[in-house]
Amino acid sequence: MALTLYHWEPNANSGKPMLALAEKGVDYDSHYLDLLSFDQHKPEYLAVNPEGTIPALVHGDRVLTESTPIMEYVDEAFDGPSLRPQDPAARWRMRWWMRYFDAYFAPSVSMLGWNVFVGPSVRQRDQEQLANAIDRIPLESRRIAWRKAIFNQFSQEELDESIRRTRAGIEVLETHLAANRWIAGDEYSLGDINGFNLAYALPLSQPDHCNDDKTPHILAWLRAIYRRPATKETWAKGKTDMASRVTFLEG
Amino acid sequence: MALTLYHWEPNANSGKPMLALAEKGVDYDSHYLDLLSFDQHKPEYLAVNPEGTIPALVHGDRVLTESTPIMEYVDEAFDGPSLRPQDPAARWRMRWWMRYFDAYFAPSVSMLGWNVFVGPSVRQRDQEQLANAIDRIPLESRRIAWRKAIFNQFSQEELDESIRRTRAGIEVLETHLAANRWIAGDEYSLGDINGFNLAYALPLSQPDHCNDDKTPHILAWLRAIYRRPATKETWAKGKTDMASRVTFLEG
Numbered sequence: 001m002a003l004t005l006y007h008w009e010p011n012a013n014s015g016k017p018m019l020a021l022a023e024k025g026v027d028y029d030s031h032y033l034d035l036l037s038f039d040q041h042k043p044e045y046l047a048v049n050p051e052g053t054i055p056a057l058v059h060g061d062r063v064l065t066e067s068t069p070i071m072e073y074v075d076e077a078f079d080g081p082s083l084r085p086q087d088p089a090a091r092w093r094m095r096w097w098m099r100y101f102d103a104y105f106a107p108s109v110s111m112l113g114w115n116v117f118v119g120p121s122v123r124q125r126d127q128e129q130l131a132n133a134i135d136r137i138p139l140e141s142r143r144i145a146w147r148k149a150i151f152n153q154f155s156q157e158e159l160d161e162s163i164r165r166t167r168a169g170i171e172v173l174e175t176h177l178a179a180n181r182w183i184a185g186d187e188y189s190l191g192d193i194n195g196f197n198l199a200y201a202l203p204l205s206q207p208d209h210c211n212d213d214k215t216p217h218i219l220a221w222l223r224a225i226y227r228r229p230a231t232k233e234t235w236a237k238g239k240t241d242m243a244s245r246v247t248f249l250e251g
Numbered sequence: 252m253a254l255t256l257y258h259w260e261p262n263a264n265s266g267k268p269m270l271a272l273a274e275k276g277v278d279y280d281s282h283y284l285d286l287l288s289f290d291q292h293k294p295e296y297l298a299v300n301p302e303g304t305i306p307a308l309v310h311g312d313r314v315l316t317e318s319t320p321i322m323e324y325v326d327e328a329f330d331g332p333s334l335r336p337q338d339p340a341a342r343w344r345m346r347w348w349m350r351y352f353d354a355y356f357a358p359s360v361s362m363l364g365w366n367v368f369v370g371p372s373v374r375q376r377d378q379e380q381l382a383n384a385i386d387r388i389p390l391e392s393r394r395i396a397w398r399k400a401i402f403n404q405f406s407q408e409e410l411d412e413s414i415r416r417t418r419a420g421i422e423v424l425e426t427h428l429a430a431n432r433w434i435a436g437d438e439y440s441l442g443d444i445n446g447f448n449l450a451y452a453l454p455l456s457q458p459d460h461c462n463d464d465k466t467p468h469i470l471a472w473l474r475a476i477y478r479r480p481a482t483k484e485t486w487a488k489g490k491t492d493m494a495s496r497v498t499f500l501e502g
Contacts, residue, residue, distance in 0.1 A: 069346035076339040088327040089313045095320035103354040
């Protein structure tokens with residue numbers, strides 16, 4: 001069955017299915033969409049995923065969206081090393097963390113990233129074109145997020161709460177990794193892939209709170225994931241210079 | 252292995268593991284905690300779950316928290332009818348919806364519920380006792396939520412966004428159920444249990460937007476779940492009069 005992944009940079013949410021597929025050794029047709037050019041809201045892609053979100057995995061006639069459920073699908077539908085522990089309690093632990101990442105930690109980290117990176121990256125473009133681009137976004141929640149990021153409309157209260165949650169999340173993660181090698185315990189799993197994509201840039205964005213002195217276990221865990229062959233192979237598919245900004249992950 | 256569930260009302264998040272256990276025919280020791288009396292922040296329970304959240308499932312020496320990951324654990328660890336479809340694509344659909352419910356739809360419905368029900372239910376008690384009770388809450392995010400609910404501090408912007416998301420969620424759910432009998436497609440699954448606990452009260456809280464005329468498929472789906480023996484058995488464990496308020500689910 002044909003397998004195509006529509007994705008942006010491997011260091012964004014797109015990296016979650018990319019890393020899972022790479023760990024399992026599954027080949028796929030890679031279809032890169034430039035998020036900052038709004039490729040994901042163009043008619044060709046909306047014909048694939050009407051919600052206009054990235055990533056999307058097309059397997060035969062199935063169109064799968066949302067990176068965390070896609071990762072579970074990848075592990076269930078393909079051969080290769082299992083990315084979920086067999087023990088139900090370890091699997092619960094993996095899912096507890098994926099829920100924590102997705103519902104609590106990631107939205108806060110993401111809002112800060114949109115505020116300092118995505119917004120400024122596109123803000124200087126032609127305002128009418130930007131307004132038109134926003135109007136084409138199918139999901140209202142995404143329209144609101146893009147509008148706030150582009151026109152610098154996140155409130156200080158929202159940003160403060162995201163900073164508070166991000167720093168609280170760093171502490172929770174450090175405590176867990178001080179007692180566990182991997183997110184689920186002894187085995188590398190989808191929980192680590194999920195967490196890596198969220199956390200690898202924290203030493204850049206929260207340098208006073210996430211560093212070798214204060215969070216040595218997070219740093220060691222990030223480096224262990226970054227040096228995996230599947231991660232190297234996946235990050236090589238990126239088109240931006242992110243790798244040059246995270247040299248602290250090497251070694 | 253001993254199995255104990257610490258839970259509040261079966262119509263709250265606690266109902267998710269309760270319904271999953273009942274569908275599978277698994278017996279457990281039921282330990283009721285009164286959320287509105289802050290039982291979940293008392294030392295006896297913090298010795299079980301230091302985060303002070305409900306529900307928690309104790310299986311032998313394992314302590315499991317967070318209702319959605321607990322449900323997946325219940326389906327993996329016990330015999331009885333499977334509550335997850337075998338087909339990986341249907342299973343992806345189930346998890347897509349559980350993520351949508353947990354990360355997007357439920358927080359909005361929940362904020363409105365806290366604002367109109369939980370806050371007013373406890374607000375009139377002795378203020379010093381309330382302040383002390385809030386100070387004992389271990390998770391900062393829960394302390395913030397309780398404080399806002401009790402002292403009526405949700406901002407109009409927050410409430411408006413929750414109303415918007417709740418109504419958008421109702422439309423998305425109605426569209427899905429018009430084309431699918433159950434959340435995952437043809438089979439009853441954890442996705443339906445998750446959704447039922449979130450949605451059964453929408454005809455009460457959003458009567459102009461969720462009713463037999465506008466969302467007939469949601470209403471038919473809720474009634475089909477409500478009449479299941481596992482649901483009847485579970486709701487009978489409630490101590491409040493919620494059943495008398497949802498007579499529209501009968502028949």
